[in-house]
Amino acid sequence: MYLLFPGRHQLLTNFQFNYLYRIIQAGLSQETDANGQLLGNDFGPIDAIIFAVTSANHSHTRRNPLPFHLRVLQLEDFSDDLPVPAYMYGIDEVGVLENFADYTIKRIRHESDGMFDLTPQNTVVVCSTPVMNMYEKLDFRVLPAELLDRQTQQFVTGLPWDLVEYIAKAGDAWLTDRYVLEHMHPASYSLWKKYKLGEKVQMLFRDRIISDDGDITTTRDYNSYVRQMDDIAELKFKETAPYIRPGRIGDIGCAVGSWIRLACQQDLLHESDFYGIEVARHLFDICQQRKHNGEFGNPFVFFAQKNAVTGLVYEKNSMHTINTSSLTHEIESYGSREDLLTFIRNRYEELATGGIWINRDVVGPDNPDEEVVLVLTKEDGRNDDWEREITNRDELSAYLQGLSTYARFLRFARDFRHKENEALHYELLSTEEHKSNLQLSLRNAMEFLLKKDYTDNWQSEMHEKFCFWTYADWEKEMSKAGFSILPQSHAYQNDWIVKNRFTGKAELFSKTTDGLKPLDFPVTHMLFLAEKRIL
CATH class of the missing domain: 3.40.50.620 (HUPs)
Known part of the structure; x- marks a missing residue:
């Protein structure tokens, strides 16, 4: 028995x-x-x-x-x-x-x-x-x-x-x-x-950010998320590769390990050790499977499922390069401002003297509180029935894709940060057959424009803030933590996003005494290079 x-x-x-x-x-x-x-x-x-x-x-x-x-x-x-x-x-x-x-x-x-x-x-x-x-x-x-x-x-x-x-x-x-x-x-x-x-x-x-099973959000479709990460991995790597310093290299929020896989192929980094940190269990499992499959080439690749907000994930003064991509905005969104500041301080503690933190992420416009006029087309989809409640992710995605840009804004204004009790303020100035004019802050306009096409993960994206800090805000807070900012750091406009997601869908204007004046779309992303130097 x-x-x-x-x-x-x-x-x-x-x-x-x-x-x-x-x-x-x-x-x-x-x-x-x-x-x-x-x-x-x-x-x-x-x-x-x-x-x-x-x-x-x-x-x-x-x-x-x-x-x-x-x-x-x-x-x-x-x-x-x-x-x-x-x-x-x-x-x-x-x-x-x-x-x-x-x-x-x-x-x-x-x-x-x-x-x-x-x-x-x-x-x-x-x-x-x-x-x-x-x-x-x-x-x-x-x-x-x-x-x-x-x-x-x-x-x-x-x-x-x-x-x-x-x-x-x-x-x-x-x-x-x-x-x-x-x-x-x-x-x-x-x-x-x-x-x-x-x-x-x-x-x-005591971790407020991750769920019981180790995920930042429980509403994300990881199949589409993984595809997106792999699709843009090479672009992200090319942008950051010139600044990687050999030795102990960490990728926090490494998703499915794509950045590390590309780094392992570089001759300059052949003798380096790589340490991927991923808090989401689904993605961590994929990293482990990829390592088992031999996809990284370098045997000195290690993955750990940890949360880099709560504490250090590497030993103090041990890392030569730390990479983060599209991560810091999630800390602000799902945690708090103090969580983000703690995250910044932790990275400074982990870097060896002369080490570099490469942070690539979205960024807010330089004048976020400026009131602008956002003109949105009504010709690329339905303009009614934008409030329907749909719980199935795939059905919701198809439903949202059928809305016009203007109707999708109405849905966005209702859903964005709703569970956090943060209302998005705007004023409808006029509406015509083909377009509608809205007045709102440039920050809120860019929050919508940068998220409106993420219909596959709409429920998750509605929690996330992209434009909470300007590039100048980042400079100030990183300097406070002790970092020296390399001159190659910069904010920039993602031309592909402007061409494929903004143009023909939306226009920005400022209000002047002479009427509306066209505005260029502002910066959307940043590459921040922060070095730990001898004081």
């Missing part, structure tokens, strides 16, 4: 050990299942316990802070004093799967090379969460562990995850906290202490 114990197993408790020890020693006959029914004499003595470690491919997130190998280490230590052998098998996260229990059983059979073919006749499941329903559908009997009453969801003691959350709030005192010491099994305690996992969990839980 086997005991199957599925779970993420981020932390193990004394209750779990005592519960398993008692069952193994005393047998199953006097145990009651999750429905209060005695198991009786249908099952023989326990020969082994099998830990199914779910979400094995996830780590460094609030939901799964520990990587699989550390979870296995603590399970091995935990099991040493159990009177039967224990086996650990990783079960990858596969999204919402109604037959996840069946998937788990099949994975264990596969990973064990057929040594364990678990059936309701030879296995009893240990589970205190609603996951038990899946196993019961397969006719497995389930031992409830901490669960006291299935209907009221009462527990005889706290669940392991409750203890994780407790440690997340306990601060530095968690190592000597009486509640922790009474409930946390020594195998977990020693591992968490050795690898400073309490501090890691606390960092992840």
Whole structure:
């Protein structure tokens, strides 16, 4: 007979050990299942316990802070004093799967090379969460562990995850906290202490930017996002390549690793080490797969899933080049101004003397508060039905693409930063058959023009601010952090965007006593080169 114990197993408790020890020693006959029914004499003595470690491919997130190998280490230590052998098998996260229990059983059979073919006749499941329903559908009997009453969801003691959350709030005192010491099994305690996992969990839980599963936003279509990143990777690399300094090279917000892949092909950087940092789990997984496929050529390419806002991601004074592209505006958008300032200071700390931070991103116009007239065409789509609520991403994208530029502005003005309670102010001056005239700040005009074509990820883009700082603002804040700004730094207008997305769709004018005066479109992007010099 086997005991199957599925779970993420981020932390193990004394209750779990005592519960398993008692069952193994005393047998199953006097145990009651999750429905209060005695198991009786249908099952023989326990020969082994099998830990199914779910979400094995996830780590460094609030939901799964520990990587699989550390979870296995603590399970091995935990099991040493159990009177039967224990086996650990990783079960990858596969999204919402109604037959996840069946998937788990099949994975264990596969990973064990057929040594364990678990059936309701030879296995009893240990589970205190609603996951038990899946196993019961397969006719497995389930031992409830901490669960006291299935209907009221009462527990005889706290669940392991409750203890994780407790440690997340306990601060530095968690190592000597009486509640922790009474409930946390020594195998977990020693591992968490050795690898400073309490501090890691606390960092992840106080992180306001990333979601529980390690993403900045949960509304982004990563398939289209990855395609976009790869499509423009070469352009970004060519713009930044002349300024890369050999040695330890980091790419923060590395997406799918395209910039690093191109850098690895440069003879000048052949002896360099590359360190990609990506907070979004989907993109980090792709980076790891690309490395496994040998796409980078250089064996000294390393990826980590970390958040560069909360703290340092590289050792102090260690990096010769740090690259960021289209990242800093996301910190301002999903976090706060203080988060962005912290991010800037962290990069200064990480650079070695003489090191360079290359930051390529969108930027606001030089005179963002100037009131301008924005003239938008009504001839390139529908001008009504712009307020329809659509939750499906693909349907919403198709719907938005059918709107005219003017109607899309109306939708934008309603949706932009709405969840953040930030209203976009504008005035409709006039509307004609073919166009409409709006008065608004140049900053808000450019926010719309730069985002209006991102219909694939509209819900995500509506959170993001592009024009919060001018180039002069960047110069001031970077200098405050200690950086020296290289003269090659500059703001510029992306000619392709102007030609393909602005021209024929929108015009800008200033109001003068003589009427409307045409305005050129302002700068849209910047290349910022910040060096850490000897003071």
